[in-house]
Amino acid sequence: MPELPEVExxxxxxxxxxxxxxxxxxxxxxxxxxxxxxxxxxxxxxxxRITRIWRKAKYALLTLENGYTIIWHFGMSGRVKILPNPPxxxxxxxxxxxxxxxxxxxxxxxxxxxxMTYIQTASLSCSPFFRTLGLEPFDSALTPDYLLAxxxxxxSSIKAALLDQHIINGIGNIYASEALYEARISPLRTxxxxxxxxxxxxxxxxxxxxxxxxxxxxxxLRDYRQPDGSMGYFQHQHCVYGKTGQxxxxxxxxxxxxxxxxxxxxxxxxxxxCPTLQKEDIxx
DNA sequence: AGTGAGGCCTGAAAGC
DNA sequence: TGCTTTCAGGCCTCAC
Numbered sequence: 345m346p347e348l349p350e351v352e353x354x355x356x357x358x359x360x361x362x363x364x365x366x367x368x369x370x371x372x373x374x375x376x377x378x379x380x381x382x383x384x385x386x387x388x389x390x391x392x393r394i395t396r397i398w399r400k401a402k403y404a405l406l407t408l409e410n411g412y413t414i415i416w417h418f419g420m421s422g423r424v425k426i427l428p429n430p431p432x433x434x435x436x437x438x439x440x441x442x443x444x445x446x447x448x449x450x451x452x453x454x455x456x457x458x459x460m461t462y463i464q465t466a467s468l469s470c471s472p473f474f475r476t477l478g479l480e481p482f483d484s485a486l487t488p489d490y491l492l493a494x495x496x497x498x499x500s501s502i503k504a505a506l507l508d509q510h511i512i513n514g515i516g517n518i519y520a521s522e523a524l525y526e527a528r529i530s531p532l533r534t535x536x537x538x539x540x541x542x543x544x545x546x547x548x549x550x551x552x553x554x555x556x557x558x559x560x561x562x563x564x565l566r567d568y569r570q571p572d573g574s575m576g577y578f579q580h581q582h583c584v585y586g587k588t589g590q591x592x593x594x595x596x597x598x599x600x601x602x603x604x605x606x607x608x609x610x611x612x613x614x615x616x617x618c619p620t621l622q623k624e625d626i627x628x
Numbered sequence: 629a630g631t632g633a634g635g636c637c638t639g640a641a642a643g644c
Numbered sequence: 645t646g647c648t649t650t651c652a653g654g655c656c657t658c659a660c
Contacts, residue, residue, distance in 0.1 A: 346654090347654090378636070378637090378654085378655080378656085402654075402655095417654085417655095418654095419637090419653090419654060419655085420637085420652075420653050420654060421637085421638075421639090421652095421653095437638085453637095454637080454638050454639070455636085455637045455638050455639085455652095455653090456636085456637055456638080457636070457637065457638095457653080457654060457655080458654095497629090497630080498630080498631095499630080499631075500630085500631065500632090504631090504632095507654090509654085509655080516653075516654070517652090517653060517654085611631095611632070611633090612632090612633080612634095612653085613652090613653065614651090614652080614653090
């Protein structure tokens, strides 16, 4: 389930391996991803040099010398394998193999929620993928005032608001729970109830959580792996995610009384939090 | 306009 | 043991 730190890790690995390389061959074994891979994808990207590899929100972007950019999204189960040469044999769910002058990229995606497509580089910012995105977490424009303005009319929970890519980019289900815990804000609070101080704390918490996760190479849960096959390590630093019933790292509560970390459903998704440290009532 | 539900998809895990 | 059901979740579409 690649969120921002996982995509950042993938992007760095891609950059190291194939930035500056020329794409020599593209083989697509299953075009039916979340969006169908365009019929002319191979023709558009073949023989082009990859001039820049970067990330926006949860997308990895490979900008080509020929005026196009490859848009790559990993959905929930998307993995990249970086190999020195084209693989002799495909593994299950290997859908796309891109061979370059510096190595081969294999896109493996069991659930096929990922995306591989292209766009004219000049129209990137007005494309449907990026036009409505919010701010990057480390953008200096992400301020308490910005959050207050965006949260002002929101009746939904602060957890749901953090997952809304139109407000802040790159936060998924794991890091939403972790960031709210870091900020000691209950996920049950409505977004509009946040004070300016709490917004400031939340921004700090989001940045700290993502920074730590990036340093650890992301979280390896179920599907995600780094491109070299190794695991990320941030899951060992999770404070609340997946820790139902345990005592959180900053608590000295009596587990028999508090029940420890709670797991609840919000909008059909699991949320984890410490009811002792993340009280619902609003501090004045 | 904002919100919530449904759907896409597979495999692991839980339930019976 | 082996079948069926549930769960995981990013993000788009649709109905209210």
